[in-house]
Amino acid sequence: MKVSFASGNRHKLRELRSLLPDWEIETLEDGAMPEETGSTFYENALAKARHGREAGAPGLWVIGEDSGLEVEGLGGRPGIRSARYAGPKASDEDNVARLLGELAGAEGEARRARYVSELVLLSPEGELRGTGTLEGRIAREARGSEGFGYDPVFVPEGEERTVAELGDDWKRKRSHRARAARALREAVGGSGAEL
Numbered sequence: 470m471k472v473s474f475a476s477g478n479r480h481k482l483r484e485l486r487s488l489l490p491d492w493e494i495e496t497l498e499d500g501a502m503p504e505e506t507g508s509t510f511y512e513n514a515l516a517k518a519r520h521g522r523e524a525g526a527p528g529l530w531v532i533g534e535d536s537g538l539e540v541e542g543l544g545g546r547p548g549i550r551s552a553r554y555a556g557p558k559a560s561d562e563d564n565v566a567r568l569l570g571e572l573a574g575a576e577g578e579a580r581r582a583r584y585v586s587e588l589v590l591l592s593p594e595g596e597l598r599g600t601g602t603l604e605g606r607i608a609r610e611a612r613g614s615e616g617f618g619y620d621p622v623f624v625p626e627g628e629e630r631t632v633a634e635l636g637d638d639w640k641r642k643r644s645h646r647a648r649a650a651r652a653l654r655e656a657v658g659g660s661g662a663e664l
């Protein structure tokens with residue numbers, strides 16, 4: 470059975486394929502995504518999956534994903550606005566620069582942060598869900614070249630290096646998306662659905 474991933478983010482697609490290697494994950498032809506109008510990661514993930522289901526073939530299984538970074542000293546921002554924190558067309562570098570600028574004087578607890586990934590799978594039988602988080606802190610400067618988004622400034626709990634330094638293998642085992650993918654796989658198993 471093929472599963473479609475309703476996302477235009479090639480980094481996420483690559484990660485999801487390596488996290489769920491036995492699921493045949495394709496992107497939808499229609500790469501246009503709905504505006505993210507939800508107030509939670511879950512609502513946005515569900516909206517993406519629904520959009521994907523409407524754009525795809527009937528009976529198709531579709532995954533929607535929404536994720537982001539919550540920073541303690543910023544009251545949980547950038548949160549659901551992580552992708553466009555520095556503006557509607559912001560690059561990863563722009564977003565990281567804004568984040569580091571806002572945290573310039575921040576110490577200790579204020580630099581604590583968490584990545585969140587919410588996966589929603591819509592099948593003909595209904596909706597299944599997997600959530601994953603990764604705790605850490607925001608570094609003082611960007612380091613490393615792997616991953617994407619805020620990875621060059623995110624240092625996971627118990628580590629000294631950023632996710633961009635720790636690399637893809639580390640991410641495959643420990644990231645918020647890895648945890649969400651495991652939870653989703655368990656939910657699919659528990660539901661008796663056959664993929």
Ligand code: IMP
Nearest residue numbers: 534535536537538551552617618619620
């Ligand atoms: P979305 O497409 O609205 O879910 O955007 C998620 C945004 O959150 C990305 O553009 C990144 O800025 C950030 N983000 C989510 N997951 C990760 C990750 O694994 N590493 C780094 N940044 C991430």
